[in-house]
Amino acid sequence: MTEHGVQGRVVIVTGAGRGIGRGIARHIGKNGATVVVAEYRKHRLDDVIAELDSLGVTNLGVECDVGSRESVFAMVAATVQAFGRIDGIVNNAQSFVSAKPLEEVTEAEMDVLYRTGPNGTLWAMQAVFPHMSAQGWGRIVNVASANGIRGASGFGPYNASKEAIRGLTRTAAREWGRHGIVVNCYCPAAAGHREPPGEDDIRRDAWHAMYSMHPMDRDGDPEDDIAPPVQFLLSDACRYMTGETLMLDGGGLMRA
Numbered sequence: 001m002t003e004h005g006v007q008g009r010v011v012i013v014t015g016a017g018r019g020i021g022r023g024i025a026r027h028i029g030k031n032g033a034t035v036v037v038a039e040y041r042k043h044r045l046d047d048v049i050a051e052l053d054s055l056g057v058t059n060l061g062v063e064c065d066v067g068s069r070e071s072v073f074a075m076v077a078a079t080v081q082a083f084g085r086i087d088g089i090v091n092n093a094q095s096f097v098s099a100k101p102l103e104e105v106t107e108a109e110m111d112v113l114y115r116t117g118p119n120g121t122l123w124a125m126q127a128v129f130p131h132m133s134a135q136g137w138g139r140i141v142n143v144a145s146a147n148g149i150r151g152a153s154g155f156g157p158y159n160a161s162k163e164a165i166r167g168l169t170r171t172a173a174r175e176w177g178r179h180g181i182v183v184n185c186y187c188p189a190a191a192g193h194r195e196p197p198g199e200d201d202i203r204r205d206a207w208h209a210m211y212s213m214h215p216m217d218r219d220g221d222p223e224d225d226i227a228p229p230v231q232f233l234l235s236d237a238c239r240y241m242t243g244e245t246l247m248l249d250g251g252g253l254m255r256a
Contacts, residue, residue: 003237007032015093017044023222029057038064066120076127088139088234099154117161133179142185173243189249190220216250
């Protein structure tokens, strides 16, 4: 295995049924990782598992609701039972809600974003910690957003949840570094798989601000643009970088 490689590593990717998670699963699988696909929707899970099988990737599919601590711990236990260890996890899964101004945000919207975002990320980190600490090596990769950093209009609950994930990332990096566990997060811009969130002006304007006008003049590709740097975060090469946020947004943060 090369320093930047993941060959032979066992890596969980949550929310790998589509989009960025799927691109990461494909990329690291083709580069020799054993991939555990954790996905809430069974039809997406079946689809990506069939794809990984066709690519010759050693894999395991597990239905998982990241908003449920019990479900997350069961998914990690299934991984250990199947492969004997966990080397890395990409906490990609999180629900999304329609854009709206702060004064219209509901309790239910805050709940779903926190339950599947920072809460789910914390449950996953807790679940993998004993296995990674026992082997003295681990890579945890969380997902934040440039929107949270710049406070993008229309995405208040989402922004708050993603900044909470960055806080958890820094705390875990500080507490777990002595166990050989490296914890980082990244901010992607590769959401072309999502449908436009409505026709009213605020939704359209927020969507345009979120995914357009990047210096690269295009949305990112999950497999070609996002997955390779994420592979670095999962590799031996990422041995002295922890608690950091890697911007994979085509320079989008410079618009702030």
